[in-house]
Amino acid sequence: MASLKDQIARWNLSTRRTALPDAPEPTGSEEPEQPPGADTPHPPAPAPGIWTPASPGGDYYATKMKLHQDLLTRIDLNSIESLTPEQLRDELGTLLGELIEEAAIPLNDQERARLVSDLKNEIMGLGPLEPLLADASISEIMVNGYRNVFVESGGRIRATDIRFNDDAHLMKIIDKIVSRVGRRIDEYCPMADARLPDGARVNAIIPPLALDGPILTIRRFSVVPLRMVDLIRKNTLTPAMAELLSALVKVKCNIIVSGGTGTGKTTLLNILSGCIPSCERIVTIEDTAELQLQQEHVIRLETRPPNIEGKGEITMRALVKNSLRMRPDRIVLGEVRSAEVIDMLQAMNTGHEGSLTTIHANTPRDALARLENLVGMGGISLPGKALRQLISASIHFIVQVTRLGDGSRKITSIQEITGMEGEVITTQELFCFRRTGTNPDGSVQGSFSATGVRPKVSDKIRSYGISLSEGMFDPVATG
Numbered sequence: 001m002a003s004l005k006d007q008i009a010r011w012n013l014s015t016r017r018t019a020l021p022d023a024p025e026p027t028g029s030e031e032p033e034q035p036p037g038a039d040t041p042h043p044p045a046p047a048p049g050i051w052t053p054a055s056p057g058g059d060y061y062a063t064k065m066k067l068h069q070d071l072l073t074r075i076d077l078n079s080i081e082s083l084t085p086e087q088l089r090d091e092l093g094t095l096l097g098e099l100i101e102e103a104a105i106p107l108n109d110q111e112r113a114r115l116v117s118d119l120k121n122e123i124m125g126l127g128p129l130e131p132l133l134a135d136a137s138i139s140e141i142m143v144n145g146y147r148n149v150f151v152e153s154g155g156r157i158r159a160t161d162i163r164f165n166d167d168a169h170l171m172k173i174i175d176k177i178v179s180r181v182g183r184r185i186d187e188y189c190p191m192a193d194a195r196l197p198d199g200a201r202v203n204a205i206i207p208p209l210a211l212d213g214p215i216l217t218i219r220r221f222s223v224v225p226l227r228m229v230d231l232i233r234k235n236t237l238t239p240a241m242a243e244l245l246s247a248l249v250k251v252k253c254n255i256i257v258s259g260g261t262g263t264g265k266t267t268l269l270n271i272l273s274g275c276i277p278s279c280e281r282i283v284t285i286e287d288t289a290e291l292q293l294q295q296e297h298v299i300r301l302e303t304r305p306p307n308i309e310g311k312g313e314i315t316m317r318a319l320v321k322n323s324l325r326m327r328p329d330r331i332v333l334g335e336v337r338s339a340e341v342i343d344m345l346q347a348m349n350t351g352h353e354g355s356l357t358t359i360h361a362n363t364p365r366d367a368l369a370r371l372e373n374l375v376g377m378g379g380i381s382l383p384g385k386a387l388r389q390l391i392s393a394s395i396h397f398i399v400q401v402t403r404l405g406d407g408s409r410k411i412t413s414i415q416e417i418t419g420m421e422g423e424v425i426t427t428q429e430l431f432c433f434r435r436t437g438t439n440p441d442g443s444v445q446g447s448f449s450a451t452g453v454r455p456k457v458s459d460k461i462r463s464y465g466i467s468l469s470e471g472m473f474d475p476v477a478t479g
């Protein structure tokens, strides 16, 4: 990982190359676009020249960039090596104070404090992103080009008044993030995944692939991962559903968590994995390591993207195959999305029961269809019926998660795969969430209910010495 000194030197160079006080404003469509689902409109732009960080094209950004440049020429790179972060912050504060005095910039106390804080964040952290990263209630940060920053908080997406100086500035922040984890992003390699030191998942995609400027998406996780009790408290599922899921994991059912993007699949996978007894050997395989298992015996594997010459890629499939030689009791796969699906299904079917994964699908039926398609896309040509037989023998349960219009996440269905009837995989639903309406405040009305069906796996659960609560499958609406 690059030292602070290297980072500043790199920053210094690129700032001198690209930061101009009169950085051109883009022309053409100036109105920021709302992403789908955004709840609030973008704040109106203040008149040009008004001295506020929120003012697009105002003096603030030009002044900040100029000061930033001056500051970098004053920093003694050799002496900062020996400073602690607190000392460096103080040192930067002093230097900035001097520069502001020298340039005789007319500022009141509030403006001055804001400018100094922004510049410290610029040098030591991730610039305009720092205030968002400091806000624990923000779960997702979406930067759509330098002027449009949206966040998700409490399940809702809203626009912020945070912005970058220009696209070059945003690019520098992206570069800072990806270079910290030894990756690169440029026009030859315009997409990158990375992670922030706190574990947040980062994706960046830049022109020419992104047509309207660099796009940065940061998925944050609570420092303390959500637990089953938190999900019950958030009304994502009922205690009975939680009891069943936890038992299913303990008795080694193969479970697939199905849901759309950002619905909470990984969070639920993490919680389900937490129910695996600690005596078992668990191998986790992910594209970007997000799972935070608490057991001691966990081996974490992560795929590797190809390098700049297109070489060196290690796929999920290769890791699943490799994991089979590592004597795993359980394999936890972050998401099935391509050819690894066939290896995962075979592993689930041949001695690695109790494996868990997620899939991108909007209903349990879609999840089954998607599994079939993924096998086909992997170049395996099994007759349809044989493939469905493999799927029905390998997967025992599908848990559907959904993000509702009010931002809440719900487990909307727990289905058991019961076998085949003719050419079709049969399932039975044990629990569901039925929406009944919308409250005046926009929150969703509805209730969870057992369907009255008892799972086929009941005997197995009993044989493991687990007794489920009396009447938990009775169809009584709750929540």
Ligand SMILES: Nc1ncnc2c1ncn2[C@@H]1O[C@H](COP(=O)(O)OP(=O)(O)OP(=O)(O)O)[C@@H](O)[C@H]1O
Pocket (backbone or CB within 6 Å): 139, 140, 219, 220, 221, 222, 231, 234, 236, 259, 260, 261, 262, 263, 264, 265, 266, 267, 268, 408, 409, 410
């Ligand atoms: N039950 C829940 N209630 C409230 N927030 C939740 C819940 N589950 C997950 N979240 C939050 O929602 C965000 C998305 O969660 P997660 O990463 O698990 O979704 P995902 O379906 O795996 O997303 P992706 O499709 O991008 O992989 C996270 O910030 C997480 O903390």
Ligand SMILES: [Mg+2]
Pocket (backbone or CB within 6 Å): 265, 266, 267
């Ligand atoms: Mg996920």
